[in-house]
Amino acid sequence: MYRIFCESYKNFVNSFNEDNYRLKMAEPLELITDINKYEQEEKRQSDIYKKLCDLISFMEENIDKYPKLKAFLWTLSSRNIKKRKYNISNIEELEEQTKLINSFLKLAYWY
Secondary structure: OHHHHHHHHHHHHHOOOOOOHHHHHHHHHHHHHOHHHHHHHHHHOOHHHHHHHHHHHHHHHOOOOOOOHHHHHHHHHHOOOOOOOOOOOOHHHHHHHHHHHHHHHOOOOOO
16 A cells, blocks of 8 residues: 555656646655655654644544545554644645545556
8 A cells, every 4th residue: 555655646746747736735745655754854843744744643533534544544654654733734735635645545646
């Protein structure tokens, strides 16, 4: 599942020719694909790290709505990517990011 996410994220990013709203909204997801970058941003307590933490918390709270997330969250936890609530993300952003991850897990960007 983790490999599917990583490859789907790469395909998603490569499907755009220029920066746009969807790419900007998906930026925190890059930390999931690069554990070293995740650890660096965690040490820095950067905004991108905090946004990812908010997202993981939101996904965990919405497992009933998006059941595929349960196994995915387990794979993140096994890589020491954990939830924390910083409340710096808005609900619309969190919903869009969650829908995007769900579409990755449903193979929408799997080539």
